[in-house]
Amino acid sequence: MARIGFVGLGNMGGPMARNLAKAGHEVAVFDIVPDLVARCVAAGATGAASAAEAARGAEVAITMLPAGQHVRDAWLGAGGMAAASPPGAVLVDCSTIDVATAREVAAGCGRPFLDAPVSGGVMGAEGGTLTFMVGGPDDAFSAAEGILKQMGRAAIHCGAAGAGQAAKACNNMVLAATMVATCEAFVLAERLGLTHQALFDVMSKSSGQSWSLTSYCPVPGPVPGSPANRDYQPGFAAALMLKDLGLAAAAAGQTGTATPVGAQALALYRAFVENGGGGADFSGIIAMLRAGGNAG
Ligand code: NAD
Numbered sequence: 001m002a003r004i005g006f007v008g009l010g011n012m013g014g015p016m017a018r019n020l021a022k023a024g025h026e027v028a029v030f031d032i033v034p035d036l037v038a039r040c041v042a043a044g045a046t047g048a049a050s051a052a053e054a055a056r057g058a059e060v061a062i063t064m065l066p067a068g069q070h071v072r073d074a075w076l077g078a079g080g081m082a083a084a085s086p087p088g089a090v091l092v093d094c095s096t097i098d099v100a101t102a103r104e105v106a107a108g109c110g111r112p113f114l115d116a117p118v119s120g121g122v123m124g125a126e127g128g129t130l131t132f133m134v135g136g137p138d139d140a141f142s143a144a145e146g147i148l149k150q151m152g153r154a155a156i157h158c159g160a161a162g163a164g165q166a167a168k169a170c171n172n173m174v175l176a177a178t179m180v181a182t183c184e185a186f187v188l189a190e191r192l193g194l195t196h197q198a199l200f201d202v203m204s205k206s207s208g209q210s211w212s213l214t215s216y217c218p219v220p221g222p223v224p225g226s227p228a229n230r231d232y233q234p235g236f237a238a239a240l241m242l243k244d245l246g247l248a249a250a251a252a253g254q255t256g257t258a259t260p261v262g263a264q265a266l267a268l269y270r271a272f273v274e275n276g277g278g279g280a281d282f283s284g285i286i287a288m289l290r291a292g293g294n295a296g
Pocket residue numbers: 007008009010011012013030031032033036051064065066067070074094095096097118119120121122235236237240243
């Protein structure tokens with residue numbers, strides 16, 4: 001069993017840290033919200049007074065924070081986790097942040113550091129079924145893989161520092177685009193007098209098939225577990241999809257890459273969030289499309 005420091009105990013980090021404690025690890029946890037620390041302590045973790053204290057003595061130190069600035073501050077700021085953790089520790093950030101900041105933090109730590117963003121959402125964090133997309137050195141990946149797999153079912157080593165964030169940005173750009181296209185198809189089908197089930201039955205066996213359709217269908221009925229069956233609550237919040245599309249757009253800008261469909265998806269999700277949809281599941285954008293919103 002390992003000594004693990006875990007910082008950032010929100011919707012994702014809380015259940016991830018609790019799963020590590022339940023697996024028998026010695027987990028020292030910190031969040032700026034004391035109640036979140038208390039929930040993890042009740043599940044067997046030990047409360048730490050700061051991020052640095054959580055990292056002190058840890059064999060594996062992990063962050064799960066909102067954005068790049070939080071990650072930079074936690075690792076590199078005064079009294080940061082990089083300085084506090086022992087020299088042999090494996091340093092892992094599971095937050096979703098921009099590629100450039102992930103590389104900067106990895107370089108700033110001055111020793112093996114992994115960017116390991118996740119897909120799978122809150123249900124995946126709670127159920128220990130996340131997928132980790134990992135960037136960083138081979139030996140650090142090998143050292144962390146077992147721990148990551150206790151919080152998820154897959155850990156994919158994507159390449160050097162930043163590669164995990166790059167994979168996440170590309171994946172979620174495609175996810176947003178296929179969701180918008182799938183929503184558009186259902187709305188068009190409604191106007192053409194086609195039932196949702198008929199379109200689903202055809203597309204799920206045809207070239208219009210995608211995860212957005214067969215695992216996360218944006219209309220109620222065909223996929224009983226999808227958020228559409230629960231009035232788009234809860235799920236993967238549209239505000240988080242907008243954040244991820246912004247990270248993809250930043251990466252596209254930095255690399256001079258044309259991503260016109262990704263840019264259009266970003267504009268649509270921005271309009272949806274600005275009109276109050278930020279807390280809804282991202283498939284809820286079908287309501288805006290049905291109402292004629294096109295942001296274009
Ligand atoms: P959240 O806001 O629920 O949790 C973030 C936590 O970080 C909060 O509890 C906050 O108090 C804490 N925090 C902020 N600054 C801190 C500091 N300086 N020291 C210690 N703790 C601090 O967010 P979340 O939904 O858990 O998401 C975390 C990350 O995971 C984000 O980068 C997000 O993009 C990514 N993510 C989220 C989901 C999802 O479905 N929620 C899915 C995949 C990836």
